[in-house]
Amino acid sequence: MLNNKHTFKRLKSIRKLIAVGLTTILWALSAQAVCAQEPQFMNSDSLVWDTYFFDFMPTNGKHRLEYESQIEEIVEFITEYPDKLYLVTGHIDERGKELCLAKDLSLVRAIYIRNWIKSECKNDSITIVPIGLNCLSPYIKNATNEVEHEQNRRATIEIYNPHRYKGEAAVKVELAIYRALMPVLEYSKLDSFYHELHKLDMNQSKSGKYDQLAAKIRKEWKKLRK
DSSP: OHHHHHHHHHHHHHHHHHHHHHHHHHHHHHHHHHHTOOOEEEETTEEEEEEOOOOSOTTOOOOOGGGHHHHHHHHHHHHHSTTSEEEEEEOOOGGGGGSOOSSOHHHHHHHHHHHHHHHHHOOTTOEEEEEEOTTSSOSSTTOOSHHHHHHHSOEEEEEOOTTSOOHHHHHHHHHHHHHHHSOGGGHHHHHHHHHHHHHHHHTTOOHHHHHHHHHHHHHHHHHHHO
16 A cells, blocks of 8 residues: 555656646747747838847847848848838846846847848938837746746837837837937937936826827927928
């Protein structure tokens, strides 16, 4: 009887190990599928591509070499539609916000990818705005393991869509576009928008307040783009 109990316990332990192993394999396959994502070109108004270029290196914004070939497809699309407004948004995983960085790593990543694309496009009239969103728009909220963190540690290349981001992220997107398009003489207006954003942050305002500010900034930069 004791032997049977012992055998049963061993079988139970083996089943548990197999289950854990299968879960790990499925997570790995899932991550590989996401990281191998191809650019999504649905039509001339739709480009959204999440690129998992970055390792967890807080002082470094450099990409992984395996993604270089896909940038060629992005460049080809952008060159074909040069009149669109393109964004490169940089993101860090939640652990990045705990680091005392001298610079915004998410913005460093966005600028790095923007400059790379611009150098390949060879068309100075194309507008590509780099934006650092830090942890404001995670692919997976409340990530708990390295596979999930890796999916949040990314850059997104996209055609501007006013409905894609909400809350504080929406304000940061609109501010970055306004800053990229505006004449130097209008810096006072930009400062006033940053002041409004600071007040919303201090008051821990609801998302709707941020969205109202985002719409206000959007109205201003659209005058400059006409």
